[in-house]
Amino acid sequence: MMVSMSNERSQRARRRRTAWAVPAAAAVAVGAAVVVPSVASADAHPSLPSVTAEQLLTQVQSGTTRALSGTVVETVRLGLPALPGGSDSASLSWQSLVQGTHEARVWVDGPDRQRIAVVGTLAESDVARDGQDLWTYASDTTTATHTLLTGAEHETAGGASAERVPAQEMSPQALSAQVLAAVGPSTTVSVSDTAKVAGRAAYTLSLVPKGSGSTVHRVLIAVDAATKVPLRVQVFAAAAAPALEASFTSVSFTAPAASEFTFTPPAGTTVRDETAHQHSGSGRTAPAAGADDHGTAARPTVHGTGWSSIVEFPAGTNPLAAAAASGPARGGDDQVSSTDLLNRLTTTLPNGDRLLRTALVNVLQTADGRVFAGAVDASLLESTAAGE
Secondary structure, eight states: OOOOHHHHHHHHHHHHHHHHHHHHHTTTSOOOOOOOOOOOOSSSSOOOOOOOHHHHHHHHHTOOOOEEEEEEEEEEOOOOOOOTTTTOTTOOSHHHHTSEEEEEEEEEESTTEEEEEEEETTEEEEEEEETTEEEEEETTTTEEEEEEOOHHHHHHTTTTOTTOOTHHHHSHHHHHHHHHTTOSTTEEEEEEEEEEETTEEEEEEEEEEOSSSBSOOEEEEEEETTTOOEEEEEEEOSSSSOSEEEEEEEEEOSOOOGGGGOOOOOTTOEEEEEETTOOOTTOOOOOOTTBOTTSOBOOOEEESOGGGOEEEEOTTOOHHHHHHHTSOOOOGGGOOOHHHHHHHHOEEOTTSOEEEEOSSOEEEEOTTSOEEEESBOHHHHHHHHTTO
8 A cells, every 4th residue: 555645634634523423423333522502592392394214314315405504503512531632622633523613614516615613712723625626624732724626525515525525524403414414214204393403493303222232211302493404413422411421502594605715824824835636756665554455455344223223343443542642742741652542542451442431432452453433332232343
């Protein structure tokens, strides 16, 4: 496998995308959890025309809204210990995104124009895409990266591209799409009370997994009555309060101005230019860890379906170690090695496996290097790892 700057960017992009997408993905396989306080309203349950669960589910899944802008508030309550570098509410680092409260402005106008601005106290991080131009900026480091998306990378960036801007992943619209991927015969679907979210009347779609094994007890999706766009997603585990929530506090379905997607680095910013899918000529390096004989990265395997799905990462592609190693280097109390960070987050089991346990998602790293993750009971991870 050719190791290049493009691979490194793809890995960083996947980590960013996973950090945002993880809240919803937790309901179907892996991830973290995001929670925000519900938006209060003088008219908490507006009167709306009757709709069946099947009708509402179909309307949400077949929605055609491509443009929106608004403010999303997220709070992570995984029950994890305080993490170094996690106090920066404007950071795009995984330490920050798996704990605390975050506010972000989101703009979306189709797959080729997306932007997210995560706002903190005297700090801001931006990721913006306008066609072939992709910008990533962090005010705390006064650095910006400009990536030119070319060829196949540009053509697929609106879909499964590793360089895709995480603006859509951050919105309740995209998070609900990932949650709804788990809906099937193993789910009881109903319409519960109406709601008022971001000042808009909404239906509440209720999803309750059947059977046992999943840590997800129910999911509530507030669906805009007019556009059928999800405005809020709440995932409940064992506790009475939601273990995961992402909600608009304000939203508009008017296409954002083109200028919103044009990023200009502030004065004094150090800019690094890159091109996606750069190749280093005829030179060839040894295949990366976790790659097959042809240098192709080994792909994760999914065990089970629906709410009890488990993702297995092959040995050599440890996402726990990669995440720990990607933490920011900080001084003082925030200085910690990746090994120390893993020790802080995981418990060593008698057989040598290591378990990361959270309120919603559990992750098992076996002694032979494999990693199993899912919104399932830890015992199910262990039995899957043992081949039972």
